[in-house]
Amino acid sequence: MPKAYQHPTFAFTPPPELTGAAGKRRPVLVVGAGPVGLTLALDLARHGVPVIVLDDDATTSHGSRLICMSKRTLEIFDRLGAGAPFRAKGVVWNTGRLFFREAEVYAFDLLPEPGHGWPAFMNLQQYYLEDFLIQAAAALPNLEIRWNNAVTDVALTATGATLGIETPAGAYRLTADYVVACDGARSTVRRALDLPFVGRMFEDRFLITDIAMDADFPSERWFWFEPPFHDGQSALLHKQPDGVWRIDLQLDGDADPEAAVRPEAVRPRIERMLGKDAVFEIEWISLYTFRCRRLEQFRHGRIFFAGDSAHQVSPFGARGGNGGVQDADNLAWKLAAVLGGAAPEALLDSYDAERIPAADENILNSTRSTDFMTPKSAAIRAFRDAALALARDHGFARRMVNSGRLSVPAVLDGSPLNTPDRDAFAGGLPPGHAAVDAPVLAADGQDDWLLRSLGQDFVLLLYDARSDIGPLQGVRQVSVIPAGGAPAPGCIVDRDGLLQARYAMTPGAGYLFRPDQHVAARALWPDAAWAAAARDRALGKDAIG
Amino acid sequence: MNGLLTEDRIKDPDALYQALVDAHDGLSAAESLQLNARLILLLANHIGDAGIVAAAAASARASVLDDRARGGDSTA
Structure with a gap:
């Protein structure tokens, strides 16, 4: 029998607030050290925001739970400096087989496309996921995880929130500018605020x-x-x-x-x-x-909900955990920008504007899968069985068979942070899309990936440009040298021409990426005024619409 | 209005109706239920427009609910 994972027991340390130290106000408290809370905490800490994670347990997930990690999730973990153990441990799979009664109906292939740093999906138990993120967190001095710290009550004010926390050494309170509830489907924070689910x-x-x-x-x-x-x-x-x-x-x-x-x-x-x-x-x-349901809003003043505390879907689409990680990815840079004074607080409203449609997309897909798997009447079952029977011979019926529609990155196409295209691109990625990876050569000529080159900053990616567009506050400029060119300082080379193809780049064209690597804006001939306006809009300074 | 054509469009309605009847020849009730479901899916794919299929489904449903409102029984 193979060797099983050994759950660690993390030490409880009596918090300083219980040993005489004055409880000082914190910028962000994260409730729950699950996949979503840990992702958020890592992202915040890497953006320079001190963060405390409160967890009512002292170990990793019991049971494998979320096992199916999407490419987008893996890309986010990689950006957070935690990718290597996932690559070493995860099981990559590409083929799905569907059986109806005794016989195989058909097989699908995720058709892995070459030239991406991460596979479409990887299976890994949630306890490993948490373990790897906790290890990455340990390297960050401004990230503290407090085990055996159970949140018991929540007081929300206009400028922050105070949490009542119970520990083996006694109870104490912590006040923060912002609290993010990543405490799952049975969220204590949600119940404390008495927020209902719809769905x-x-x-x-x-x-x-x-x-x-x-x-x-x-x-x-x-x-x-x-x-x-x-x-x-x-x-x-x-x-x-x-x-x-x-x-x-x-x-x-x-x-x-x-x-x-x-x-x-x-x-x-x-x-x-x-x-x-x-x-x-x-x-x-x-x-x-x-269950397929969500809160009516994910932001309640200074308290945010992310992951299962905000929305729940049925399994089989890998949309619960992967959706939650995308929540964290969406929120972290915004909180960091507001706390650092780079953005107005209005930026935080875009969390609802961007993540509620994403949750609704997951809920829609999950509801349809559930309805397919659990026909509610004989006539509905007849349709399901008919689709399965026809699928043996007909491609159209195969596409109706629904054993889960697998998670894909949310396209934030209605976001107020996007700058609408003014130029006609022949394809590529319109504003709102998550960046798509491509192999590149770094400035030193080593193999690298586009997403790694983007990192966690605002980045203006300029293709085959003669020069950058001059200094632009808060935006790193990266020049792309077309395939075949020689590496140069401050540049990346489009090693196989895939960057050009995937972004429909033409000489001089540019994309502005947000810190979560979504496209904020793009232009065929970007200039400083356009780029500054697009950056400001992506920071919520131009909140129209 | 919704794109669903409901005016008389069939050249030989008797032949079309007979084709539907013949398809069920000798089938059990369960097999006939399956035949109808597969028939609908095949026709839906031929139409290839979810809006038209939804309009036809809504029209059929309204007709059934109309029977219910009259106190009748659609399965009579």
């Missing part, structure tokens, strides 16, 4: 199990509709590192949830799937109720 709850549940076994199944995503081994419900098999396999089994709406999660009830279900002789150990069992 749908489904009766359907999935039994989620991790098993450890030596198996030679390929690194593929297998999804069954009505398999013979599981009483006509859906099932999923997905590989994780360490010989751990995720098995999701849909349960009847009327199944007794408490009985269903007992190991003696789970084991025979898995034996029916893998065969009587399969040797495996059950590592973790959980029950997931389908």
Whole structure:
């Protein structure tokens, strides 16, 4: 049996506020050291904002939970300096197979395109994700994680928020300019503010199990509709590192949830799937109720909600965790810009303007997947089965089969921070898109990636320009030398011409990227006035619309 | 209005109707339910316009709900 992950126990340190030190006001408190809270804290700290993360536990995630990390998530972790262990440990997969009853209906390929630093998806248990981000956090002196610090109450004022915190050494209070609730679906902060969710709850549940076994199944995503081994419900098999396999089994709406999660009830279900002789150990069992809902707003004055505390989706699209990481990515640079005086507080309103449409897109996709997997009547089931049956022979029906629409980066195309195109590009990435990677040569001639060159600053990327456009406050200018050119100081070389192709670059053209690497503006002939106006707009100084 | 053509468009309605009837020949109720679902999906793909399909679905639904409002039974 492969070696299992050992959960660390992080030391509880009595906070200074309990040992006589005056509780000083903090710029940002993050509630919850899960994937979203850790991403946000790392991003804030790397932008120079001191941050304290409060977590009511003292270890990493119990169970694998979020296992499917999207390219965008991996790119964000890489930007935060935490990429290397993910690359070393994650399981890359490209193929998904769909089965209907006994037979395979079709297989899809994520069609990995060459010339990207990260794969489309990587599977990794959430405890590893958290472990890797915690290790990266340990290297940052302005990032403090306080374990066994449970938030118990919240007081919101016009200029900040105060949290009541319970610890093994006693209770204390902390006041901050901003609080970000990354404390999950059962968010204490959300309940303290009594904020309702809007959306749908489904009766359907999935039994989620991790098993450890030596198996030679390929690194593929297998999804069954009505398999013979599981009483006509859906099932999923997905590989994780360490010989751990995720098995999701849909349960009847009327199944007794408490009985269903007992190991003696789970084991025979898995034996029916893998065969009587399969040797495996059950590592973790959980029950997931389908829900597709969100808060009406993610910003409430000085308190923000990110990840599952703000919105929840059904699994199978990898849209929950990856959506939450994008929330953190969206919020961190804005808080840093406002706290550092580079942007007005109005910039923070764009968090709702950008992330609510993104959450709605995830909820829409997740709701449709759930409806496909859980037909509510005989006629609706007939459509589902018809699509699956026709999928054997017809491409159009394959595209209807919905076992989850996989997470893609949100396109912030309605954002007030975007500067609309004034020039006609022949393709490329319009404002709002997340940057797309491309292989480049760094100034020293070494292989590098575009996204790594962009980093976490505002960057004006100028293609085949004779010169930069003069000094521009708060914006780093990077010149791109077309493929075949020689590396030069302050420049990158478009090694394979893919940067030119992916951005529809023409000589002199430029893109302005935000610190979260979304396109803020682009122009065929950028000049200083245009770039300054686009930067100001992206900083919320021009909040029209 | 919504793009759905509802005026008389079929040259030989009897032949078309017979094609639908013949398709169900000898099928069980469950098989016929499947046939109808597959038929709708094939026709929907032929139309290729979600707006038209939605308009047709809405029209059919309104007709069923109209029966309900009259106290009738669509399945009678």
